[in-house]
Structures are given as C-alpha cells and as structure tokens.
Amino acid sequence: MLFLLYILLLSLCHRAPAIRLPSNNSKTPFLLRSVCVSLHLISYHLALLFFRRVNSSKASRDSETMATKEDVQDPRIPKIASSIRVIPDFPKPGIMFQDITTLLLDTEAFKDTIDIFVERYKGKGISVVAGVEARGFIFGPPIALAIGAKFVPLRKPKKLPGKVISEEYSLEYGTDKIEMHVGAVEPGERAIIIDDLIATGGTLAAAIRLLERVGVTIAECACVIELPVLKGREKLGETPLFILVTSDAA
Amino acid sequence: MFAAENGLKGDPRLEAISAAIRVVPDFPKKGIMFQDITTLLLDHKAFKHTIDIFVDRYKDMHISLVAGVEARGFMFGPSTALAIGAKFVPLRKPGKLPGKVISESYELEYGHDRLEMHVGAVEPRERVIIIDDLVATGGTLSAAISLMESQGAEVVECACVIGLPEVKGQHKLKGKPLYVLVEPSGLDEF
Numbered sequence: 001m002l003f004l005l006y007i008l009l010l011s012l013c014h015r016a017p018a019i020r021l022p023s024n025n026s027k028t029p030f031l032l033r034s035v036c037v038s039l040h041l042i043s044y045h046l047a048l049l050f051f052r053r054v055n056s057s058k059a060s061r062d063s064e065t066m067a068t069k070e071d072v073q074d075p076r077i078p079k080i081a082s083s084i085r086v087i088p089d090f091p092k093p094g095i096m097f098q099d100i101t102t103l104l105l106d107t108e109a110f111k112d113t114i115d116i117f118v119e120r121y122k123g124k125g126i127s128v129v130a131g132v133e134a135r136g137f138i139f140g141p142p143i144a145l146a147i148g149a150k151f152v153p154l155r156k157p158k159k160l161p162g163k164v165i166s167e168e169y170s171l172e173y174g175t176d177k178i179e180m181h182v183g184a185v186e187p188g189e190r191a192i193i194i195d196d197l198i199a200t201g202g203t204l205a206a207a208i209r210l211l212e213r214v215g216v217t218i219a220e221c222a223c224v225i226e227l228p229v230l231k232g233r234e235k236l237g238e239t240p241l242f243i244l245v246t247s248d249a250a
Numbered sequence: 251m252f253a254a255e256n257g258l259k260g261d262p263r264l265e266a267i268s269a270a271i272r273v274v275p276d277f278p279k280k281g282i283m284f285q286d287i288t289t290l291l292l293d294h295k296a297f298k299h300t301i302d303i304f305v306d307r308y309k310d311m312h313i314s315l316v317a318g319v320e321a322r323g324f325m326f327g328p329s330t331a332l333a334i335g336a337k338f339v340p341l342r343k344p345g346k347l348p349g350k351v352i353s354e355s356y357e358l359e360y361g362h363d364r365l366e367m368h369v370g371a372v373e374p375r376e377r378v379i380i381i382d383d384l385v386a387t388g389g390t391l392s393a394a395i396s397l398m399e400s401q402g403a404e405v406v407e408c409a410c411v412i413g414l415p416e417v418k419g420q421h422k423l424k425g426k427p428l429y430v431l432v433e434p435s436g437l438d439e440f
Binding site: 085087090091097099101104105106107110111114133134137138139141142144145148149150151152153155158159160161162181184 | 272274277278286291293294297298320321322324326328329331332335337339340345346347348349368371
C-alpha cells in the first residue's frame, strides 16, 4: 500500500518540472519544488521502512523455524543440509527424494541434528516424543532419551500389538492410517512429534489429531527437512513446526 | 550369550528391562506370545539402561558402524551408534531405500522375505554390530550378517534386547557372536 503511495507521489512529483532540473534557473516556483522534493523523500523513507519491517519479520519467522538465533543461522545447519542426498525419480518419476540415510552415515552431522532438537526441547516440560514410522523412529528415541521423555511409535496399521487407536489420512490416491497404543500417553501430557520430513503434511496432521484426541498437547512438530512448495505447514493448524533444512525439490 | 552369563549377573538393570517389556498373547496370530518392547520405550529409565548396557559393551571395541533392522532395530540402533561414535545404517524391507541397494532373502514360517541395504553404506574391513529388538530363529539376523559380509565388513557381534528360547545356549549365529539382554517375559506379568 505504502509502496503504491510512494509510486503515486513519485509520479506526481515527476510531473512537476522541479524534479527534473532543480536549479535556480528553473521557472517553477521554489515552494512547489520544495514540496515535491519533500514528498519524494518522505515517501521514499516510508517505503524503505515498510520493506525493512516486512523482511525482518519474515527473517525472524523463518529464523524461529530454521534453527537460527538472533537472525544468525546455526553453524551446524550447512553441514547437516549437505549430508542429505537427493535421489531423483524415487519412489516414482518426478519426485526428488530427500535421503537422510547419508546424514546417518555422517557421525558429526547426525549428532548435530539430535543436539539441535535436544537443545530446543530439553527442560520445556515435554514428556512425550512421538515418532512417525519408520524414519521418525531413527530421530525420535535419541531425543527422547536425552530430554527424559517417553518415546511413542506411531505405526502403520496392524504393527502394534494389543489395543490401539487409529487416525485416517488422505494419500494422493486413497487413504492410510496411523496407529498408537491405548494408554501410551496420558491426558495433559506435552508432546513433540518427530519425522524426518514434512511434505504435504497429511501424516503429521493425522498424528496431531491422534494425540489430541487423547488429551495430549502438541508443543511442536519437528522435522529435519521441509518441502515448503507442498505447503504441509498449512495442514498443521495451530501447531508450530520446527525445521532444520528446507528443500525446493518436491 | 545372555548378558547375565556374561558379566552382568545380578545387574538390577536387567530386571528393570525385563519388567518393562509387555507380553501380548496371540499376536500376530494365535499361539504367539508377542514380546512388546513399546512399554520399554515408555519407561525412560529402563530404556536408558538398555542403551547404556549396549554402549558400555561396544564403546571400546572400535565399532565404526551400527546396523539396525527395520523397524524396531531403528529404536535401539541410532542411540547406540551416536553414543559410541559410529555410523548408523538402516536395513530395510524391499522397496524402501532409494538409490542402489543390495538385498538378501531369508526364510519366514511361510515363504520368505528380503532385507536391503544401500550400496556403499558399509566399507570393506569395517567393524560392525547389528541390532534388533528380538532374535527368534535368527533368520533375519543371518540375512543381515550376509549383507555385511558381502561388502567385506566384519560383523563383531549381533545384539538384541530379547532372545527367545530357540537361541538359549547358542553363543553364535552364523558363526558370529550373539549378545542378548533378557529372556522373554512371562505371561504372569500381563
């Protein structure tokens, strides 16, 4: 809006001959010239202020979710990002698969990944770390152990023995379900949900619904990788999402 | 070999681990007393004891790689790997790992299944341990050992939380040492 105002004022000023050639020889009245120049300067600075505020709020929003502190990126992130391998056309043509197994082969990058999550969640009253099958089982338990929480696996149907509750979610074609043991969590507990990656957000949204149905509060969802182009974040509603690395590949 | 026979006799941690494991009868089918480790994962102290015992055992054995069998091996392997400074390699069901894989088939009660590993994940002469939650017939672990050996790696030991009666008295699996923390929990705890 302010930008449009700036452009409008600018165009108005440019109609006044004063802007083109402000000189003592100009036939334009001095007052008109001064007013135009002042308007020009005021709108310019207002526009600058507006843009700066937008960029910094975007940066600070991004920094909250991108493992940065005070607008400075965590120095461990680039190594973590570079340790992730991209495999084209898996599981089907057109998909650029984000393969975290190479991160697990890099002992420093894997340790750093876990450390970043642990630093974020330790001492925050999180009593449950829920991990989505199967790659959530790789990151969740080390975090749970380090922060003193339970680890709860959220599994594909029929894998968990005994009584379970389940939640359905949509796939590109059809639906799937995730299950959790009855009694694994108690009402009032605070949980984080871990997976390696958020794409469309369908699985994480189902995990949130599953835990909330039994009275658990989800403090945050945490993933190593986000594919923002798939807008998975929007499916999570009020639940915050914490991410280490984003990828444009989808 | 069982941990109690191998330096941890009377260790109270083993009792805590055993007590935390739940038995679910008739799962996945009638007659099977399923050893459910999810209750162990809910017990932070007992879960930590489990990892601590594995870490204490392997931290000075120059292990460079921990392989975990999908999916419950994923719950114990990574924590162990992180604590001993080793890489973690997931051994997965067919079709899950992207890129180039090698695979090994193994027998089930009816039919057979396959275990896959990434090409290049393991290097020749690496010292490896293989982790799973439970060993029954040893079929899956044997396939895992074959995968490692096909890449020239040395399997130092296979480690499991629970060992079924079939393996009691067996110190080796396919010629490799087998280390087990506890025997199956009984139904009376259910």
